[in-house]
Amino acid sequence: MKIGIIRETKTPEDNRVALTPEQIIALQHSFPGTEFKVQSSAIRAYSDDAYRALGIPVVDSLEDCQVLFGIKEAKLASLLPGKHYFFFGHLAKFQEHNRPLLQKLLSAGITFSDYEYLVDAQNQRLNSFSWWAGFVGAYNTLRGYGLRSGAFTLPAPDKSFTTEQIYALCQGCAKLPLKIIITGSGQASEGAQALLQRIGFQELPPPEFLRLPKGSRACYSFLKVEEMLRHKTHPQQPFSFSDLQKNPGDYQSCFFPYACAADLLLVCHYWDPASPVHLTRGQLKAIEMNLQVVGDVTCDIPGSIESTLRSSTHSEPFFDYNPRTGKEEPPFSSLQNISCMAVDSLPNALPLEASQSFGEGLRQIVFPLLLSKYLNDPTIAGATIVREGKLTPKFAYLADFAAGHA
Structure with missing residues (x-):
């Protein structure tokens, strides 16, 4: 699997990142064959050079990656059709300002998993800021x-x-x-x-x-x-x-x-x-x-x-x-x-410390699930709001909202 770390595009800017350079190296050791690329960013708390120094490719485009990880909502123009995104979407509670985002995820055939809904059996979040x-x-x-x-x-x-x-x-x-x-x-x-x-x-x-x-x-x-x-x-x-x-x-x-x-x-x-x-x-x-x-x-x-x-x-x-x-x-x-x-x-x-903490949660909890069963894992599936451009059953209540009726 090829995994990309997207640049943050929301305004005002966000300097956090889903994985630090050291965490990517640790994941590559734990899951041989998994490739990581980082999209170049001038605002990220961890610089492009910090990733390059550990041999991690820093690129302008993540078109060849399957799963893309970010932090905040991505700008609509930056979303790549058919990809699987992870970020905080802020759209499952009918947030009006993110209605266009949900519509774009659906129309572009994207799969979208929201960190907020990665939860355990007691409905407690597995990883958060x-x-x-x-x-x-x-x-x-x-x-x-x-x-x-x-x-x-x-x-x-x-x-x-x-x-x-x-x-x-x-x-x-x-x-x-x-x-x-x-x-x-x-x-x-x-x-x-x-x-x-x-x-x-x-x-x-x-x-x-x-x-x-x-x-x-x-x-x-x-x-x-x-x-x-x-x-x-x-x-x-x-x-x-x-x-x-x-x-x-x-x-x-x-x-x-x-x-x-x-x-x-x-x-x-x-x-x-x-x-x-x-x-x-x-x-x-x-x-x-x-x-x-x-x-x-x-x-x-x-x-x-x-x-x-x-x-x-x-x-x-x-x-x-x-x-x-x-x-x-x-x-x-x-x-x-x-x-x-x-x-x-x-x-x-506190983008450096907060990113380090959040990335550890991804590395230790989320990635083992993602890289073993992918969307067949119930935890990953439960956090997935959109799958290949369609609302999943858990989030079907958003249909009218996405259609502009609610």
């Missing part, structure tokens, strides 16, 4: 608070940053008695917690977090999804994920009191469009709502936090949400607003 998104999201949110309040100054991250640098830069932030609430308990939440713990924020159980008056001490709490929802008619019944998936309309959010008790919110939970909204526009303008900064790591638009009007970029990561009008305003333009951070490519702030 989520930890890095949470870590960088927490840093950006603290930075936003510093810019809003004038309490401290943190620099914008660049692609040479490391986790250790960020830990060092944030020393001293915990001197301020900020209360931070984190939604979710997965890898994104773990990444955010890793930063807060390291710099001195105290973890509190959710009930204690609610009771603690603001201004007491630097602390955070995280909520599991089951702690953010309750059944509408049977609120005392044990929480069931399977029932939530089958009957999302039977549940309502109980998150509002936690948002009111916090200064900063880090949104790290998985959300499905059929699930309840956790902060409505009405709640965001309630008199008891005093959130100062919302860092939306998951960046679902529209999503469960209705202040996230749009995604933002690394160069311009912040905007203000005016809760009285429900409109966007310039960042930090009024202390009556809620400042928002919604960068949709957070791990790209």
